[in-house]
Amino acid sequence: MKEVKRGRVKKILSYGLDSIVVTSGSNFFYLTGLKIETFERPLLLFMSEDYSFLLAPKLEMERLGDLNVTESLFYDDATDPFKIIESTPTLKNILRKGVKIGVDPNLRFSFFYKLNNIFKDVNFVDASEEIQLARMIKEEEEIKNIEKASNILSKIFETAQESISPGISEAEVRFNLMKKASELGASSYDFIAIQSGENTAIPHHEFSSRKIRRGDLIVIDAVVSYNWYNADLTRVFSLGKPNEEVLSIYSFVRQAQKIGIESSISNVTAKSIDEKVRNYFKEREIDQFFIHRTGHGLGIDAHEKPFISSTSNDIIENGQVFTIEPGLYFPGKFGIRLEVDVVIKEGKPHIIGDFPLDIVII
Structure with a gap:
Protein backbone atom coordinates (compact mmCIF):
# COMPACT_ATOMS: atom_id res chain seq x y z
CA MET A 1 0.00 0.00 0.00
CA MET A 136 12.82 23.69 3.53
CA ILE A 137 14.35 21.33 6.13
CA LYS A 138 15.36 18.17 4.32
CA GLU A 139 15.25 14.65 5.72
CA GLU A 140 18.37 12.52 5.34
CA GLU A 141 16.93 10.54 2.42
CA GLU A 142 16.10 13.77 0.60
CA ILE A 143 19.69 14.99 1.03
CA LYS A 144 21.03 11.68 -0.29
CA ASN A 145 18.89 12.05 -3.43
CA ILE A 146 20.23 15.57 -4.02
CA GLU A 147 23.79 14.29 -3.53
CA LYS A 148 23.18 11.58 -6.14
CA ALA A 149 21.79 14.18 -8.55
CA SER A 150 24.93 16.24 -7.96
CA ASN A 151 27.12 13.23 -8.74
CA ILE A 152 25.29 12.88 -12.05
CA LEU A 153 26.04 16.54 -12.79
CA SER A 154 29.75 16.00 -12.12
CA LYS A 155 29.79 13.26 -14.76
CA ILE A 156 27.81 15.48 -17.13
CA PHE A 157 30.50 18.14 -16.84
CA GLU A 158 33.10 15.50 -17.72
CA THR A 159 31.05 14.73 -20.84
CA ALA A 160 30.93 18.45 -21.63
CA GLN A 161 34.72 18.59 -21.45
CA GLU A 162 34.88 15.76 -24.00
CA SER A 163 32.17 17.26 -26.25
CA ILE A 164 33.27 20.87 -26.59
CA SER A 165 35.28 21.43 -29.74
CA PRO A 166 35.46 24.04 -32.53
CA GLY A 167 32.35 23.95 -34.74
CA ILE A 168 30.01 22.09 -32.40
CA SER A 169 26.82 23.99 -31.62
CA GLU A 170 25.39 24.81 -28.20
CA ALA A 171 22.39 22.64 -29.10
CA GLU A 172 24.61 19.67 -29.94
CA VAL A 173 26.52 19.93 -26.65
CA ARG A 174 23.20 20.12 -24.81
CA PHE A 175 21.94 16.99 -26.58
CA ASN A 176 25.09 15.09 -25.57
CA LEU A 177 24.65 16.10 -21.93
CA MET A 178 20.95 15.20 -21.87
CA LYS A 179 21.79 11.78 -23.32
CA LYS A 180 24.43 11.28 -20.63
CA ALA A 181 22.01 12.33 -17.88
CA SER A 182 19.51 9.76 -19.12
CA GLU A 183 22.17 7.03 -19.21
CA LEU A 184 23.18 7.89 -15.63
CA GLY A 185 19.65 7.44 -14.32
CA ALA A 186 18.51 11.04 -13.87
CA SER A 187 14.76 11.34 -13.24
CA SER A 188 14.67 14.64 -15.12
CA TYR A 189 17.05 16.95 -16.95
CA ASP A 190 14.79 19.74 -18.15
CA PHE A 191 17.24 22.61 -17.77
CA ILE A 192 20.69 22.22 -19.28
CA ALA A 193 21.91 25.62 -20.46
CA ILE A 194 24.87 25.87 -22.83
CA GLN A 195 26.06 29.46 -23.11
CA SER A 196 29.01 30.32 -25.35
CA GLY A 197 30.76 33.53 -26.35
CA GLU A 198 28.59 36.61 -25.87
CA ASN A 199 25.69 34.34 -24.80
CA THR A 200 27.47 33.83 -21.46
CA ALA A 201 26.36 37.38 -20.57
CA ILE A 202 22.70 36.22 -20.66
CA PRO A 203 22.16 34.35 -17.36
CA HIS A 204 19.17 32.26 -18.50
CA HIS A 205 20.15 31.74 -22.13
CA GLU A 206 19.51 28.01 -22.65
CA PHE A 207 20.99 27.05 -26.04
CA SER A 208 21.03 28.01 -29.70
CA SER A 209 22.46 26.94 -33.04
CA ARG A 210 25.54 29.10 -32.40
CA LYS A 211 28.77 27.25 -33.22
CA ILE A 212 31.42 27.27 -30.52
CA ARG A 213 34.66 28.87 -31.68
CA ARG A 214 38.23 28.73 -30.43
CA GLY A 215 38.71 31.46 -27.83
CA ASP A 216 35.11 31.15 -26.60
CA LEU A 217 34.14 31.06 -22.97
CA ILE A 218 31.43 28.46 -22.26
CA VAL A 219 29.18 28.53 -19.17
CA ILE A 220 27.15 25.40 -18.46
CA ASP A 221 24.29 25.66 -15.96
CA ALA A 222 22.58 22.31 -15.44
CA VAL A 223 19.72 21.01 -13.30
CA VAL A 224 19.06 17.28 -13.02
CA SER A 225 17.10 15.28 -10.49
CA TYR A 226 17.49 11.86 -8.90
CA ASN A 227 14.29 10.33 -7.50
CA TRP A 228 12.87 13.74 -8.45
CA TYR A 229 15.19 15.71 -6.13
CA ASN A 230 17.18 18.40 -7.93
CA ALA A 231 20.81 19.45 -7.94
CA ASP A 232 21.84 22.63 -9.76
CA LEU A 233 25.47 23.39 -10.66
CA THR A 234 27.26 25.83 -12.99
CA ARG A 235 30.79 25.51 -14.29
CA VAL A 236 32.95 27.51 -16.72
CA PHE A 237 34.88 26.11 -19.70
CA SER A 238 37.18 27.82 -22.17
CA LEU A 239 38.08 26.63 -25.66
CA GLY A 240 41.67 27.78 -25.52
CA LYS A 241 43.40 29.84 -22.87
CA PRO A 242 41.19 32.67 -21.53
CA ASN A 243 42.46 36.24 -21.65
CA GLU A 244 43.50 38.32 -18.63
CA GLU A 245 40.15 40.14 -18.40
CA VAL A 246 38.27 36.86 -18.16
CA LEU A 247 40.71 35.50 -15.56
CA SER A 248 40.36 38.66 -13.50
CA ILE A 249 36.55 38.54 -13.50
CA TYR A 250 36.64 34.83 -12.75
CA SER A 251 38.82 35.48 -9.68
CA PHE A 252 36.29 38.04 -8.38
CA VAL A 253 33.40 35.62 -8.85
CA ARG A 254 35.32 32.77 -7.22
CA GLN A 255 36.20 34.88 -4.18
CA ALA A 256 32.62 36.13 -3.86
CA GLN A 257 31.41 32.55 -3.94
CA LYS A 258 33.91 31.57 -1.24
CA ILE A 259 32.57 34.39 0.94
CA GLY A 260 29.02 33.19 0.33
CA ILE A 261 29.85 29.61 1.25
CA GLU A 262 31.77 30.55 4.40
CA SER A 263 28.92 32.82 5.50
CA SER A 264 26.38 29.99 5.24
CA ILE A 265 26.13 28.89 8.86
CA SER A 266 23.19 28.12 11.13
CA ASN A 267 21.11 30.94 12.59
CA VAL A 268 22.22 33.67 10.19
CA THR A 269 19.75 35.26 7.81
CA ALA A 270 19.81 34.34 4.14
CA LYS A 271 19.75 38.08 3.53
CA SER A 272 23.10 38.51 5.32
CA ILE A 273 24.79 35.97 3.01
CA ASP A 274 23.59 37.85 -0.06
CA GLU A 275 24.70 41.14 1.51
CA LYS A 276 28.27 39.91 2.09
CA VAL A 277 28.59 38.69 -1.50
CA ARG A 278 27.12 41.92 -2.84
CA ASN A 279 29.38 44.07 -0.65
CA TYR A 280 32.45 42.26 -1.95
CA PHE A 281 31.49 43.29 -5.50
CA LYS A 282 30.53 46.79 -4.35
CA GLU A 283 33.96 47.36 -2.80
CA ARG A 284 35.44 46.68 -6.23
CA GLU A 285 32.86 48.87 -7.99
CA ILE A 286 31.51 46.00 -10.07
CA ASP A 287 28.26 45.30 -8.17
CA GLN A 288 26.19 46.74 -11.05
CA PHE A 289 27.19 43.66 -13.07
CA PHE A 290 25.76 41.27 -10.44
CA ILE A 291 22.12 41.24 -11.51
CA HIS A 292 20.50 38.40 -9.57
CA ARG A 293 20.29 36.93 -6.07
CA THR A 294 23.11 34.86 -4.57
CA GLY A 295 21.21 31.58 -4.41
CA HIS A 296 18.07 29.55 -3.85
CA GLY A 297 16.96 26.40 -2.09
CA LEU A 298 16.88 22.98 -3.75
CA GLY A 299 14.62 19.98 -3.41
CA ILE A 300 11.70 18.59 -5.36
CA ASP A 301 11.60 21.96 -7.12
CA ALA A 302 14.77 23.45 -8.54
CA HIS A 303 13.91 26.77 -6.87
CA GLU A 304 12.46 26.74 -3.36
CA LYS A 305 13.19 28.08 0.13
CA PRO A 306 15.55 29.30 1.45
CA PHE A 307 16.11 32.16 -0.99
CA ILE A 308 19.54 33.75 -0.61
CA SER A 309 18.53 37.26 -1.59
CA SER A 310 18.50 40.84 -0.33
CA THR A 311 14.79 40.62 0.51
CA SER A 312 14.72 37.15 2.11
CA ASN A 313 13.65 36.68 5.73
CA ASP A 314 14.68 33.00 5.74
CA ILE A 315 16.95 31.79 8.55
CA ILE A 316 19.70 29.28 7.76
CA GLU A 317 19.20 25.97 9.59
CA ASN A 318 20.57 22.43 9.62
CA GLY A 319 19.07 20.28 6.87
CA GLN A 320 18.73 23.05 4.31
CA VAL A 321 20.18 22.65 0.83
CA PHE A 322 20.75 25.70 -1.35
CA THR A 323 22.93 27.17 -4.08
CA ILE A 324 25.60 29.84 -3.87
CA GLU A 325 25.93 31.25 -7.39
CA PRO A 326 27.35 34.75 -7.81
CA GLY A 327 27.94 35.99 -11.34
CA LEU A 328 29.13 39.02 -13.29
CA TYR A 329 27.72 39.84 -16.72
CA PHE A 330 29.00 42.20 -19.40
CA PRO A 331 26.43 42.43 -22.23
CA GLY A 332 27.81 41.80 -25.70
CA LYS A 333 31.09 40.49 -24.26
CA PHE A 334 30.93 37.66 -21.71
CA GLY A 335 29.67 36.61 -18.30
CA ILE A 336 30.90 34.29 -15.57
CA ARG A 337 28.82 32.45 -12.98
CA LEU A 338 29.92 29.72 -10.59
CA GLU A 339 27.35 27.66 -8.73
CA VAL A 340 27.73 25.15 -5.93
CA ASP A 341 25.14 23.30 -3.86
CA VAL A 342 25.55 23.54 -0.10
CA VAL A 343 23.96 21.45 2.66
CA ILE A 344 24.00 22.69 6.25
CA LYS A 345 25.11 20.02 8.72
CA GLU A 346 26.06 20.63 12.35
CA GLY A 347 25.71 24.33 11.69
CA LYS A 348 28.29 24.44 8.89
CA PRO A 349 28.21 24.43 5.07
CA HIS A 350 29.22 21.29 3.18
CA ILE A 351 29.62 21.45 -0.59
CA ILE A 352 27.78 18.78 -2.58
CA GLY A 353 29.49 17.59 -5.77
CA ASP A 354 33.16 17.27 -6.58
CA PHE A 355 33.67 18.68 -10.08
CA PRO A 356 36.41 21.36 -9.90
CA LEU A 357 35.47 25.04 -9.75
CA ASP A 358 38.48 26.16 -11.80
CA ILE A 359 37.95 27.23 -15.41
CA VAL A 360 38.26 24.06 -17.49
CA ILE A 361 40.60 24.86 -20.39
CA ILE A 362 40.07 22.69 -23.46
Whole structure:
Protein backbone atom coordinates (compact mmCIF):
# COMPACT_ATOMS: atom_id res chain seq x y z
CA MET A 1 0.00 0.00 0.00
CA LYS A 2 1.21 3.47 -0.88
CA GLU A 3 1.59 5.74 2.15
CA VAL A 4 0.58 9.35 2.72
CA LYS A 5 3.46 10.82 4.71
CA ARG A 6 1.49 11.78 7.83
CA GLY A 7 4.49 13.32 9.59
CA ARG A 8 4.91 15.78 6.74
CA VAL A 9 1.21 16.61 6.78
CA LYS A 10 1.40 17.38 10.52
CA LYS A 11 4.47 19.51 9.94
CA ILE A 12 2.60 21.68 7.43
CA LEU A 13 -0.49 21.92 9.65
CA SER A 14 1.68 22.96 12.61
CA TYR A 15 2.12 26.38 10.99
CA GLY A 16 -1.49 27.27 11.79
CA LEU A 17 -3.68 25.34 9.35
CA ASP A 18 -6.60 23.01 10.15
CA SER A 19 -6.39 21.15 6.85
CA ILE A 20 -4.71 21.29 3.46
CA VAL A 21 -5.66 20.45 -0.09
CA VAL A 22 -2.95 19.56 -2.61
CA THR A 23 -3.04 18.76 -6.29
CA SER A 24 -0.76 16.98 -8.75
CA GLY A 25 2.75 18.36 -8.77
CA SER A 26 5.64 18.79 -6.36
CA ASN A 27 3.57 19.09 -3.17
CA PHE A 28 1.53 15.97 -3.97
CA PHE A 29 4.84 14.18 -4.51
CA TYR A 30 6.20 15.52 -1.20
CA LEU A 31 3.22 14.09 0.69
CA THR A 32 2.76 10.80 -1.20
CA GLY A 33 5.99 9.98 -3.05
CA LEU A 34 3.96 9.75 -6.27
CA LYS A 35 4.90 11.76 -9.33
CA ILE A 36 1.63 12.31 -11.19
CA GLU A 37 0.43 15.00 -13.58
CA THR A 38 -3.29 15.05 -14.39
CA PHE A 39 -3.33 18.28 -16.47
CA GLU A 40 -6.91 19.48 -17.05
CA ARG A 41 -8.41 16.68 -14.92
CA PRO A 42 -8.61 17.68 -11.23
CA LEU A 43 -6.69 15.61 -8.70
CA LEU A 44 -7.40 16.77 -5.15
CA LEU A 45 -6.09 15.36 -1.86
CA PHE A 46 -7.71 16.86 1.24
CA MET A 47 -5.96 16.19 4.55
CA SER A 48 -6.42 17.01 8.21
CA GLU A 49 -4.58 15.31 11.08
CA ASP A 50 -7.09 12.43 11.25
CA TYR A 51 -8.92 12.41 7.91
CA SER A 52 -7.96 12.30 4.23
CA PHE A 53 -10.00 12.30 1.04
CA LEU A 54 -8.71 11.69 -2.50
CA LEU A 55 -10.53 12.69 -5.67
CA ALA A 56 -8.81 11.53 -8.86
CA PRO A 57 -9.47 10.60 -12.50
CA LYS A 58 -10.28 6.93 -13.09
CA LEU A 59 -7.35 6.66 -15.46
CA GLU A 60 -5.10 7.08 -12.38
CA MET A 61 -6.80 4.30 -10.39
CA GLU A 62 -3.96 1.86 -11.06
CA ARG A 63 -1.43 4.23 -9.49
CA LEU A 64 -3.60 5.72 -6.75
CA GLY A 65 -6.11 3.00 -5.88
CA ASP A 66 -4.11 1.71 -2.93
CA LEU A 67 -3.08 5.08 -1.47
CA ASN A 68 -3.83 4.84 2.27
CA VAL A 69 -6.44 7.58 2.59
CA THR A 70 -9.64 7.55 4.64
CA GLU A 71 -11.75 7.74 1.52
CA SER A 72 -11.16 7.93 -2.22
CA LEU A 73 -13.40 8.49 -5.22
CA PHE A 74 -12.43 8.13 -8.88
CA TYR A 75 -14.37 9.82 -11.67
CA ASP A 76 -14.60 9.28 -15.43
CA ASP A 77 -14.54 11.92 -18.14
CA ALA A 78 -18.35 12.03 -18.32
CA THR A 79 -18.62 13.08 -14.65
CA ASP A 80 -18.20 16.54 -13.12
CA PRO A 81 -15.70 15.95 -10.28
CA PHE A 82 -16.91 19.00 -8.37
CA LYS A 83 -20.44 17.54 -8.25
CA ILE A 84 -18.88 14.55 -6.50
CA ILE A 85 -17.19 16.83 -3.97
CA GLU A 86 -20.45 18.72 -3.38
CA SER A 87 -22.38 15.49 -2.74
CA THR A 88 -19.86 13.72 -0.51
CA PRO A 89 -21.08 14.13 3.09
CA THR A 90 -17.92 12.81 4.74
CA LEU A 91 -15.88 15.61 3.15
CA LYS A 92 -17.65 17.96 5.53
CA ASN A 93 -15.22 16.62 8.17
CA ILE A 94 -12.72 18.94 6.50
CA LEU A 95 -14.81 21.44 4.55
CA ARG A 96 -16.86 22.86 7.41
CA LYS A 97 -17.62 26.42 8.38
CA GLY A 98 -14.79 28.42 9.90
CA VAL A 99 -11.94 25.97 9.35
CA LYS A 100 -8.71 27.27 7.86
CA ILE A 101 -7.75 25.22 4.81
CA GLY A 102 -4.39 25.76 3.16
CA VAL A 103 -4.52 25.58 -0.63
CA ASP A 104 -1.66 24.18 -2.70
CA PRO A 105 -0.28 27.03 -4.88
CA ASN A 106 -0.11 24.53 -7.75
CA LEU A 107 -3.93 24.26 -7.81
CA ARG A 108 -5.36 25.81 -10.96
CA PHE A 109 -7.38 28.96 -10.25
CA SER A 110 -10.35 27.55 -12.17
CA PHE A 111 -10.43 24.53 -9.83
CA PHE A 112 -10.07 26.71 -6.74
CA TYR A 113 -12.83 29.01 -8.00
CA LYS A 114 -15.24 26.06 -8.21
CA LEU A 115 -14.26 24.81 -4.76
CA ASN A 116 -14.70 28.24 -3.25
CA ASN A 117 -18.16 28.60 -4.81
CA ILE A 118 -19.29 25.26 -3.38
CA PHE A 119 -17.91 25.85 0.12
CA LYS A 120 -18.46 29.56 0.68
CA ASP A 121 -18.17 29.37 4.48
CA VAL A 122 -14.73 27.72 4.44
CA ASN A 123 -11.68 29.90 5.05
CA PHE A 124 -9.40 28.96 2.13
CA VAL A 125 -5.89 30.45 2.40
CA ASP A 126 -2.73 30.28 0.30
CA ALA A 127 -0.51 27.56 1.84
CA SER A 128 2.63 28.49 -0.12
CA GLU A 129 4.53 29.66 2.96
CA GLU A 130 3.51 26.78 5.23
CA ILE A 131 4.36 24.13 2.64
CA GLN A 132 7.67 25.77 1.75
CA LEU A 133 8.66 26.06 5.43
CA ALA A 134 7.99 22.34 5.91
CA ARG A 135 9.89 21.37 2.76
CA MET A 136 12.82 23.69 3.53
CA ILE A 137 14.35 21.33 6.13
CA LYS A 138 15.36 18.17 4.32
CA GLU A 139 15.25 14.65 5.72
CA GLU A 140 18.37 12.52 5.34
CA GLU A 141 16.93 10.54 2.42
CA GLU A 142 16.10 13.77 0.60
CA ILE A 143 19.69 14.99 1.03
CA LYS A 144 21.03 11.68 -0.29
CA ASN A 145 18.89 12.05 -3.43
CA ILE A 146 20.23 15.57 -4.02
CA GLU A 147 23.79 14.29 -3.53
CA LYS A 148 23.18 11.58 -6.14
CA ALA A 149 21.79 14.18 -8.55
CA SER A 150 24.93 16.24 -7.96
CA ASN A 151 27.12 13.23 -8.74
CA ILE A 152 25.29 12.88 -12.05
CA LEU A 153 26.04 16.54 -12.79
CA SER A 154 29.75 16.00 -12.12
CA LYS A 155 29.79 13.26 -14.76
CA ILE A 156 27.81 15.48 -17.13
CA PHE A 157 30.50 18.14 -16.84
CA GLU A 158 33.10 15.50 -17.72
CA THR A 159 31.05 14.73 -20.84
CA ALA A 160 30.93 18.45 -21.63
CA GLN A 161 34.72 18.59 -21.45
CA GLU A 162 34.88 15.76 -24.00
CA SER A 163 32.17 17.26 -26.25
CA ILE A 164 33.27 20.87 -26.59
CA SER A 165 35.28 21.43 -29.74
CA PRO A 166 35.46 24.04 -32.53
CA GLY A 167 32.35 23.95 -34.74
CA ILE A 168 30.01 22.09 -32.40
CA SER A 169 26.82 23.99 -31.62
CA GLU A 170 25.39 24.81 -28.20
CA ALA A 171 22.39 22.64 -29.10
CA GLU A 172 24.61 19.67 -29.94
CA VAL A 173 26.52 19.93 -26.65
CA ARG A 174 23.20 20.12 -24.81
CA PHE A 175 21.94 16.99 -26.58
CA ASN A 176 25.09 15.09 -25.57
CA LEU A 177 24.65 16.10 -21.93
CA MET A 178 20.95 15.20 -21.87
CA LYS A 179 21.79 11.78 -23.32
CA LYS A 180 24.43 11.28 -20.63
CA ALA A 181 22.01 12.33 -17.88
CA SER A 182 19.51 9.76 -19.12
CA GLU A 183 22.17 7.03 -19.21
CA LEU A 184 23.18 7.89 -15.63
CA GLY A 185 19.65 7.44 -14.32
CA ALA A 186 18.51 11.04 -13.87
CA SER A 187 14.76 11.34 -13.24
CA SER A 188 14.67 14.64 -15.12
CA TYR A 189 17.05 16.95 -16.95
CA ASP A 190 14.79 19.74 -18.15
CA PHE A 191 17.24 22.61 -17.77
CA ILE A 192 20.69 22.22 -19.28
CA ALA A 193 21.91 25.62 -20.46
CA ILE A 194 24.87 25.87 -22.83
CA GLN A 195 26.06 29.46 -23.11
CA SER A 196 29.01 30.32 -25.35
CA GLY A 197 30.76 33.53 -26.35
CA GLU A 198 28.59 36.61 -25.87
CA ASN A 199 25.69 34.34 -24.80
CA THR A 200 27.47 33.83 -21.46
CA ALA A 201 26.36 37.38 -20.57
CA ILE A 202 22.70 36.22 -20.66
CA PRO A 203 22.16 34.35 -17.36
CA HIS A 204 19.17 32.26 -18.50
CA HIS A 205 20.15 31.74 -22.13
CA GLU A 206 19.51 28.01 -22.65
CA PHE A 207 20.99 27.05 -26.04
CA SER A 208 21.03 28.01 -29.70
CA SER A 209 22.46 26.94 -33.04
CA ARG A 210 25.54 29.10 -32.40
CA LYS A 211 28.77 27.25 -33.22
CA ILE A 212 31.42 27.27 -30.52
CA ARG A 213 34.66 28.87 -31.68
CA ARG A 214 38.23 28.73 -30.43
CA GLY A 215 38.71 31.46 -27.83
CA ASP A 216 35.11 31.15 -26.60
CA LEU A 217 34.14 31.06 -22.97
CA ILE A 218 31.43 28.46 -22.26
CA VAL A 219 29.18 28.53 -19.17
CA ILE A 220 27.15 25.40 -18.46
CA ASP A 221 24.29 25.66 -15.96
CA ALA A 222 22.58 22.31 -15.44
CA VAL A 223 19.72 21.01 -13.30
CA VAL A 224 19.06 17.28 -13.02
CA SER A 225 17.10 15.28 -10.49
CA TYR A 226 17.49 11.86 -8.90
CA ASN A 227 14.29 10.33 -7.50
CA TRP A 228 12.87 13.74 -8.45
CA TYR A 229 15.19 15.71 -6.13
CA ASN A 230 17.18 18.40 -7.93
CA ALA A 231 20.81 19.45 -7.94
CA ASP A 232 21.84 22.63 -9.76
CA LEU A 233 25.47 23.39 -10.66
CA THR A 234 27.26 25.83 -12.99
CA ARG A 235 30.79 25.51 -14.29
CA VAL A 236 32.95 27.51 -16.72
CA PHE A 237 34.88 26.11 -19.70
CA SER A 238 37.18 27.82 -22.17
CA LEU A 239 38.08 26.63 -25.66
CA GLY A 240 41.67 27.78 -25.52
CA LYS A 241 43.40 29.84 -22.87
CA PRO A 242 41.19 32.67 -21.53
CA ASN A 243 42.46 36.24 -21.65
CA GLU A 244 43.50 38.32 -18.63
CA GLU A 245 40.15 40.14 -18.40
CA VAL A 246 38.27 36.86 -18.16
CA LEU A 247 40.71 35.50 -15.56
CA SER A 248 40.36 38.66 -13.50
CA ILE A 249 36.55 38.54 -13.50
CA TYR A 250 36.64 34.83 -12.75
CA SER A 251 38.82 35.48 -9.68
CA PHE A 252 36.29 38.04 -8.38
CA VAL A 253 33.40 35.62 -8.85
CA ARG A 254 35.32 32.77 -7.22
CA GLN A 255 36.20 34.88 -4.18
CA ALA A 256 32.62 36.13 -3.86
CA GLN A 257 31.41 32.55 -3.94
CA LYS A 258 33.91 31.57 -1.24
CA ILE A 259 32.57 34.39 0.94
CA GLY A 260 29.02 33.19 0.33
CA ILE A 261 29.85 29.61 1.25
CA GLU A 262 31.77 30.55 4.40
CA SER A 263 28.92 32.82 5.50
CA SER A 264 26.38 29.99 5.24
CA ILE A 265 26.13 28.89 8.86
CA SER A 266 23.19 28.12 11.13
CA ASN A 267 21.11 30.94 12.59
CA VAL A 268 22.22 33.67 10.19
CA THR A 269 19.75 35.26 7.81
CA ALA A 270 19.81 34.34 4.14
CA LYS A 271 19.75 38.08 3.53
CA SER A 272 23.10 38.51 5.32
CA ILE A 273 24.79 35.97 3.01
CA ASP A 274 23.59 37.85 -0.06
CA GLU A 275 24.70 41.14 1.51
CA LYS A 276 28.27 39.91 2.09
CA VAL A 277 28.59 38.69 -1.50
CA ARG A 278 27.12 41.92 -2.84
CA ASN A 279 29.38 44.07 -0.65
CA TYR A 280 32.45 42.26 -1.95
CA PHE A 281 31.49 43.29 -5.50
CA LYS A 282 30.53 46.79 -4.35
CA GLU A 283 33.96 47.36 -2.80
CA ARG A 284 35.44 46.68 -6.23
CA GLU A 285 32.86 48.87 -7.99
CA ILE A 286 31.51 46.00 -10.07
CA ASP A 287 28.26 45.30 -8.17
CA GLN A 288 26.19 46.74 -11.05
CA PHE A 289 27.19 43.66 -13.07
CA PHE A 290 25.76 41.27 -10.44
CA ILE A 291 22.12 41.24 -11.51
CA HIS A 292 20.50 38.40 -9.57
CA ARG A 293 20.29 36.93 -6.07
CA THR A 294 23.11 34.86 -4.57
CA GLY A 295 21.21 31.58 -4.41
CA HIS A 296 18.07 29.55 -3.85
CA GLY A 297 16.96 26.40 -2.09
CA LEU A 298 16.88 22.98 -3.75
CA GLY A 299 14.62 19.98 -3.41
CA ILE A 300 11.70 18.59 -5.36
CA ASP A 301 11.60 21.96 -7.12
CA ALA A 302 14.77 23.45 -8.54
CA HIS A 303 13.91 26.77 -6.87
CA GLU A 304 12.46 26.74 -3.36
CA LYS A 305 13.19 28.08 0.13
CA PRO A 306 15.55 29.30 1.45
CA PHE A 307 16.11 32.16 -0.99
CA ILE A 308 19.54 33.75 -0.61
CA SER A 309 18.53 37.26 -1.59
CA SER A 310 18.50 40.84 -0.33
CA THR A 311 14.79 40.62 0.51
CA SER A 312 14.72 37.15 2.11
CA ASN A 313 13.65 36.68 5.73
CA ASP A 314 14.68 33.00 5.74
CA ILE A 315 16.95 31.79 8.55
CA ILE A 316 19.70 29.28 7.76
CA GLU A 317 19.20 25.97 9.59
CA ASN A 318 20.57 22.43 9.62
CA GLY A 319 19.07 20.28 6.87
CA GLN A 320 18.73 23.05 4.31
CA VAL A 321 20.18 22.65 0.83
CA PHE A 322 20.75 25.70 -1.35
CA THR A 323 22.93 27.17 -4.08
CA ILE A 324 25.60 29.84 -3.87
CA GLU A 325 25.93 31.25 -7.39
CA PRO A 326 27.35 34.75 -7.81
CA GLY A 327 27.94 35.99 -11.34
CA LEU A 328 29.13 39.02 -13.29
CA TYR A 329 27.72 39.84 -16.72
CA PHE A 330 29.00 42.20 -19.40
CA PRO A 331 26.43 42.43 -22.23
CA GLY A 332 27.81 41.80 -25.70
CA LYS A 333 31.09 40.49 -24.26
CA PHE A 334 30.93 37.66 -21.71
CA GLY A 335 29.67 36.61 -18.30
CA ILE A 336 30.90 34.29 -15.57
CA ARG A 337 28.82 32.45 -12.98
CA LEU A 338 29.92 29.72 -10.59
CA GLU A 339 27.35 27.66 -8.73
CA VAL A 340 27.73 25.15 -5.93
CA ASP A 341 25.14 23.30 -3.86
CA VAL A 342 25.55 23.54 -0.10
CA VAL A 343 23.96 21.45 2.66
CA ILE A 344 24.00 22.69 6.25
CA LYS A 345 25.11 20.02 8.72
CA GLU A 346 26.06 20.63 12.35
CA GLY A 347 25.71 24.33 11.69
CA LYS A 348 28.29 24.44 8.89
CA PRO A 349 28.21 24.43 5.07
CA HIS A 350 29.22 21.29 3.18
CA ILE A 351 29.62 21.45 -0.59
CA ILE A 352 27.78 18.78 -2.58
CA GLY A 353 29.49 17.59 -5.77
CA ASP A 354 33.16 17.27 -6.58
CA PHE A 355 33.67 18.68 -10.08
CA PRO A 356 36.41 21.36 -9.90
CA LEU A 357 35.47 25.04 -9.75
CA ASP A 358 38.48 26.16 -11.80
CA ILE A 359 37.95 27.23 -15.41
CA VAL A 360 38.26 24.06 -17.49
CA ILE A 361 40.60 24.86 -20.39
CA ILE A 362 40.07 22.69 -23.46
